[in-house]
Amino acid sequence: MSIGLCGAALAAVTAFPAQARPAPAPAWEPKETGSAARFRGLAAVSRSTAWAAGSEGTVLRTVDGGRSWQDVSPPGAGDLLFRDIEAFGARRAVVLAIGEGEASRVLRTEDGGVTWTETFRNTDPKAFYDCVTFFDDKHGLAVSDPVDGKYRMLSTRDGGRSWAVLPSDGMPAALDGEASFAASGQCLVSSGGHDVWLATGGGATARVLHSGDRGLTWTAAGTTVPAGDSAKGVFALAFRDRRHGIAVGGDYRADQASPDAAAVSGNGGATWTASAQPPPAYRSGVSWLPYGPSSAVAVGPTGSDLSTDGGRTWRTFDTGSYDTVSCAPDGGCWASGEQGRIARLGISSS
Template sequence: MRVVLLVCALLVSVAVPASAGERLPKWELTPTGVTAQFRGLSAVSARVAWVSGTQGTVLRTTDGGATWKSVGPPDTGTLEFRDIEAFDAERAVVLSIGPGTDSRVYRTDDGGAHWRQTFQNTEAAAFYDCLAFFDPWRGLAMSDPVDGRFRVQATFDGGRSWRQVPDSGFPPALPGEAGFAASGQCVTTAGPFEAWLATGGGAKARVLHSGDGGRHWTAAATPLPSSASAGVFAVAFRSPGQGIAIGGDYANPTAPGPAVALSHDRGRTWATPSEYPAGYRSGVAWRGGTVLGVGPGGSDLSRDGGRHWTAFDSGSFDTVDCTGSGSCWASGVQGRVARLGR
């Protein structure tokens, strides 16, 4: 009986294939001409997007993906740019990950023709995973815990300079707890002051929330699995009151989950919906009331805010991003970048 109940639960809990006649969007691959893995992505519009990844690679398109231009900082071929946040076709901030001095931030104001390094980590225990902005001026960069608390840098001038947020505003980290630099989405913002950090690796997969621009934080457990390779990999909020966390176990990507949790109270509590994608997903984005989730095993969408899911693509992507007007992009391994079609 126990085995039967488990099988039945799995059958009703994963994303289902599209029904006959259901019209689903399609990813339209764009030719980048490179083989870098792009875990950093910033969608600006239907025509403008930036991606960042391995071997110090940063690409930009201004024609909807018809062509891509290599615009990365010089002499950074050994760095992995896991996150990028662009404000328009000219201004962007990119984050490289790694221990010690490999964690850096660069900014450009001329479409990547010139870059200035604005931050370089000096703490051996720090490892910066991702960054996000409230607006073109204020942003946060998240590191794994240092001395038992998460480390966050804040900027108030668009990433031109950074200052550490006092760690007294953070709850203690769990043993082994950290962020995942898998999609540039382990920190997100909504509105002028709300921010969230996604974690895993510890006894619980948690989401930390700040309502004052990053100065003070509280932690809430999610129902997602947590281990050295599992947890919340991405978090996104449509508004301060409506959010979604997505993840799973990257070392066991076909594990049944749950891969999704929903919050309707600014991240204070999280609950598993009746359906969720089948297996590990690393990226998530809102497109109006629709949610897109992506991972190495494929892409899924939910038209009702994350309660029910439909698989619509089997290709591998690491991250996804949508603009306020509904233009969506995805990126991943082997230089894969795609724009969402009708």
């Protein structure tokens, strides 16, 4: 099916109630990457262009819809764990490496990965950076797990060329044991020019923190997602605008159930309501689909789920393992995960 027809068919699938849906259904179309890395960082630029970042310092890029992938990994980065990547086209991207102390780094390319420049290296042994997000092609934030009782925010105003730690005065105190999960590059997400949300877990309550001023001041709201354990919490967020959000997560341990592992907000994250029919298991990534205002997809190690009502109910359409998902405005939706798995969303005839 052509790309244009695929988008139209997906729009039809997600636009109608279940009893009126046509036969075609969404399906992941795996792409051969030639890599065995685990790609938890993913940036969809378009139907044709996407970037993936993962283990052993691996970065891949495609500009032909996944038919071929270029290994554009930074030289000497084999010991780094890339968990998030933000791209601004086929040539510009910012990638985040996670870990304690100097393992947390930010690298940037302006030539499609031919060359990379390290623009930040963490020197605080108490900091551990998890995720990065951008409001536009200049302004962005990266988040560290709590340092001295509060989440730490790193800010850039020049597209990732330079970074500075923001004051923590406007950040609420972290709960005991609270942290964020570097599972899909979606623990810190933005919408519009100033709003940003942070997903948390590990504490007594799984919370979502919101800032309307690019990270200077924050408010915190509890969610219905399972909490109370270091393996539980909100793992990923997606906001289609400054009001409508979806949170997914649960318990990442394979032998543990994850009931109520999704929640929705219609007021910018001020309050959260449990999904009436959540995904059947832990999910680590979520994205709004560009085919309609109420459609979204969630992914995790045991499957992928579709919602056509803003995250209130979900149905599984794939049982493969993916860690993260990213959709571009032109309808290109991608997922990635373990053993070099990368796929683009298409249509099956079943």
